[in-house]
Amino acid sequence: MSSDRASPSTNESSDSTTGSSLLEVKSLKTQFPTSRGTVTAVDGVDLTVERGEILGLVGESGSGKSVFAQSIMGIVDDPGRIVDGDIQLAGESLLDKSAGDLEALRGGQLSMIFQDPMNSLNPTLTVGEQIAETVRLHQDVGESVSLPAELKRKLLGATKNSEAWRRAIEMLEAVEIPEAESRAGDYPHEFSGGMRQRAMIAMALSCEPDLLIADEPTTALDVTVQAQILDELRDLKDTFDTSILLITHDLAVVSEVCDRVAVMYAGEIVERASARELFSNPQHPYTQGLIASTPRLDAPDDELTPIQGNVPDLIDIPYACHFAPRCPEAERECFEVDPDFREVGEGDHEAACLRRGPEERRL
Ligand code: SF4
Structure with a gap:
């Protein structure tokens, strides 16, 4: 053509x-x-x-x-x-x-979500940590994505009252994850397939693309x-x-x-x-x-x-x-x-x- x-x-x-x-x-x-x-x-x-x-x-x-x-x-x-x-x-x-x-x-x-969220979510970080990290990077206040998971966890864990963490909870609520505040502390494998896809959508939209x-x-x-x-x-x-x-x-x-x-x-x-x-x-x-x-x-x-x-x-x-x-x-x-x-x-x-x-x- x-x-x-x-x-x-x-x-x-x-x-x-x-x-x-x-x-x-x-x-x-x-x-x-x-x-x-x-x-x-x-x-x-x-x-x-x-x-x-x-x-x-x-x-x-x-x-x-x-x-x-x-x-x-x-x-x-x-x-x-x-x-x-x-x-x-x-x-x-x-x-x-x-x-x-x-x-x-x-x-x-620009943001993208894929068919299989397990390939996109980091299994070593909780869902809330991953969304908060995306928010922090978007706000240009986050640490490098290449930091080891343990270090990321420490940095994010120390800031659970931070704006980024609160935003992560809000985003999980927006995609209708029940009990978002406690589920934010779960790892991806603790979510069902539908919840993982919702979490991916929350992460993708958290940077307001x-x-x-x-x-x-x-x-x-x-x-x-x-x-x-x-x-x-x-x-x-x-x-x-x-x-x-x-x-x-x-x-x-x-x-x-x-x-x-x-x-x-x-x-x-x-x-x-x-x-x-x-x-x-x-x-x-x-x-x-x-x-x-x-x-x-x-x-x-x-x-x-x-x-x-x-x-x-x-x-x-x-x-x-x-x-x-x-x-x-x-x-x-x-x-x-x-x-x-x-x-x-x-x-x-x-x-x-x-x-x-x-x-x-x-x-
Ligand atoms: S009729 Fe069929 S083969 Fe011919 S141009 Fe249209 S779609 Fe293509």
Whole structure:
């Protein structure tokens, strides 16, 4: 798909107050050299996140969603690197920043939570100590994160009446950890899976980020806990005035909490719309396939139709529309011509498909 296929989308969020996007990603391309060739995990992505909105980024495993998030955070695994494009946060390019500036940004304006909090929480410190440490670092009064756990504990333990400790308790209360004051003294392994994820959210929001990236934050949790945490995320977004980029393979999660949705397939965004518009009027054949293969809460007995085939190997994809080999509507041109974005519905609803959009532009 050509990188000039679209200008960054404008949004439908009526609560955007500044007129400029909080996050603006332009023509982003992230690649990994391998012994078999170059993997292009993110292939010319244009995307915006507006202030005060939750944007869902949805797609199957292997579509490039997580590498996209890592690219924004500046934590792409070696030897991967961003080879083209730009990422602007509040008007400043993140790609121009030094490693030190990016590190500071990750503790402040930018924050991320992952699917498995056990990989992100330090097992040797209590939950309260870890949140207090984040608060102290954000306030620029904390000690280095590289200090040994024992020393951190002494420093933090000596300041349990400190502002940072009080803030840690408040944050645990905000994410509805019961008896937050006493549970702050527990270690991560003493929390249930849902409580650990809540603690991660508390830690991520304790530095009051402008943008929170949540990568499959509820996938490992049972459905009831998942629903509670999604509700909390939505409430916390308003309380802390944080925008959220929610990355998931789960359309039900998207329909539950997102204002807008971008659908990603094989490294590319293929459709963007408000959540309501996307679910009521999906246009791209891939989005239609995703919806047809997802159980509906309001019609659990409906027959599901899986999408045939698998996400392609992202090494040198030889066909223009990446979805062409799986698409029930594919024509010969789909393998040869890059689909550009076209208006396909209400508001800023756009899809990158040669067989959609104004009649005169369709195949
Ligand atoms: S109709 Fe063609 S361009 Fe559209 S998704 Fe299918 S293969 Fe791609």
